[in-house]
Amino acid sequence: MTFHFEVPQEKVPTLGERSFLQIGDKALALFNVAHQLYAIDDSCPHQGASLFGGRLAGKVIQCCAHGLRFDLASGCLLNSTQLKVASYPVTRVGEQVFIVMDAGERHE
Ligand code: FES
Numbered sequence: 001m002t003f004h005f006e007v008p009q010e011k012v013p014t015l016g017e018r019s020f021l022q023i024g025d026k027a028l029a030l031f032n033v034a035h036q037l038y039a040i041d042d043s044c045p046h047q048g049a050s051l052f053g054g055r056l057a058g059k060v061i062q063c064c065a066h067g068l069r070f071d072l073a074s075g076c077l078l079n080s081t082q083l084k085v086a087s088y089p090v091t092r093v094g095e096q097v098f099i100v101m102d103a104g105e106r107h108e
Helices: none
Strands: 002-007 018-023 026-033 036-041 055-057 060-062 069-071 090-093 096-102
Touching: 002 018, 018 096, 036 090
Parallel strands: none
Antiparallel strands: 002 096, 018 026, 026 036, 055 060, 060 069, 090 096
């Protein structure tokens, strides 16, 4: 079962920007790359550092802590499927933006 979290308009990042979202006890980072939105957990699967402030190159985010790089679309470590940050589908309905999460991920 899934639920759709509606991203407040002021939190929808413009082109090239990112925003931080707190959904229940979950912290997410939302990126706008080439007008495509990507949502991931703001927690590196290596040792838990924030990915929100990481260096972005295309749709690859590099963790500030130890430099691992993750594909925003799949959440996977580059050239590997061994390490993966949770990523969430993002949908648009007109001006509204929704992040699709499993109901169990709500943690409210
Ligand atoms: S905590 Fe992100 S690379 Fe180590």
